[in-house]
Amino acid sequence: MPELPEVETVVRSLQPLLPGRTIQNLEVHWPRSLHDLSPAKLWQKVRGRTIKDLKRRAKLILIALSDGAWLALHLRMTGRLYPVDDEKLKKVNAFHISIIFFFSDGSKLVFEDQRRFGRLYYFKNQLDLENYLSRYGPEPLDKNYKSSDLFNALQQHKRQLKALLLDQSFLAGLGNIYVDEALWLAKLHPCSRSHTVHRNQAALLHSSIRKILHRSIESNGTTFMNFKFLGGQAGGYTNELLVFRQTGQACKRCGDTIQKIVVSQRSTHICPTCQRPT
DNA sequence: TCGAATGTTGCGAA
DNA sequence: TTTCGCAACATTCG
Numbered sequence A: 001m002p003e004l005p006e007v008e009t010v011v012r013s014l015q016p017l018l019p020g021r022t023i024q025n026l027e028v029h030w031p032r033s034l035h036d037l038s039p040a041k042l043w044q045k046v047r048g049r050t051i052k053d054l055k056r057r058a059k060l061i062l063i064a065l066s067d068g069a070w071l072a073l074h075l076r077m078t079g080r081l082y083p084v085d086d087e088k089l090k091k092v093n094a095f096h097i098s099i100i101f102f103f104s105d106g107s108k109l110v111f112e113d114q115r116r117f118g119r120l121y122y123f124k125n126q127l128d129l130e131n132y133l134s135r136y137g138p139e140p141l142d143k144n145y146k147s148s149d150l151f152n153a154l155q156q157h158k159r160q161l162k163a164l165l166l167d168q169s170f171l172a173g174l175g176n177i178y179v180d181e182a183l184w185l186a187k188l189h190p191c192s193r194s195h196t197v198h199r200n201q202a203a204l205l206h207s208s209i210r211k212i213l214h215r216s217i218e219s220n221g222t223t224f225m226n227f228k229f230l231g232g233q234a235g236g237y238t239n240e241l242l243v244f245r246q247t248g249q250a251c252k253r254c255g256d257t258i259q260k261i262v263v264s265q266r267s268t269h270i271c272p273t274c275q276r277p278t
Numbered sequence B: 001t002c003g004a005a006t007g008t009t010g011c012g013a014a
Numbered sequence C: 001t002t003t004c005g006c007a008a009c010a011t012t013c014g
Helices: A004-014 A039-046 A086-091 A126-133 A147-155 A161-166 A176-185 A199-218
Strands: A023-028 A051-057 A060-065 A070-074 A079-084 A097-103 A108-113 A119-123 A259-263 A266-270
Touching (some): A004 A051, A004 A060, A004 A079, A004 A199, A023 A039, A079 A086, A119 A126, A147 A199, A161 A176, A161 A266, A176 A199
Antiparallel strands (some): A023 A097, A051 A060, A060 A070, A079 A108
């Protein structure tokens, strides 16, 4: 579920709450949600640590701890991270809870995950974290990420545009929703080969990606079945979507009918008139 | 009952 | 070497 705007929404929702809280206890209900670490080992490493800061990189929620270590949480398809009080904790579906953090001030943080694909990573210091993060491509919203960077990178490959934009090592943070949205806005076909994209088309794709992501973040992301933040709030971008899940609807630009096809093994939405294959 | 669902990884085949 | 397709992970929903 969560792509860059949804993860950013979660981070922003927790930013005013978590820093300063000290981990007093930990319940790991789904041990496999810990990457390469046993619950006992994690507990030993984080007990008594205070959360210093919270940020996002790619689709990861990064949590800085007081001893210089970091936690990184990937929500994958159905993960949610939200604070609960005792009342709320009783109401959540215990079957779907992967991890609960208990803080010394009595507050709690739940990592809930229906499909249990989400993963928590532990890094003992900044260097280890950065080493892990080096697998990711540039942040599309970074002010230093220029359209010439995208153009040059596109030229390095001969892959289908959609496959490349979904590749987190090429560009970080896009998923199925925002790739479809950005390609529609840039009038590019998802199957077009990356090296055939002209410089001016790359510039348009670059600005389209950034525009879409900015707007979605402003609206707190997109909610279909799963995405929620702060335990219950839905994203507002769902009704601003241009093509994604708009099959059969009129294209908002030319009026032709939006089609659903399969590209890169993912459902893909295009306007057959605006987005011509090359 | 089957297929698809907002994600990622690893493998084998072109 | 690069790219692509598929299975796996696990669960819910139509």
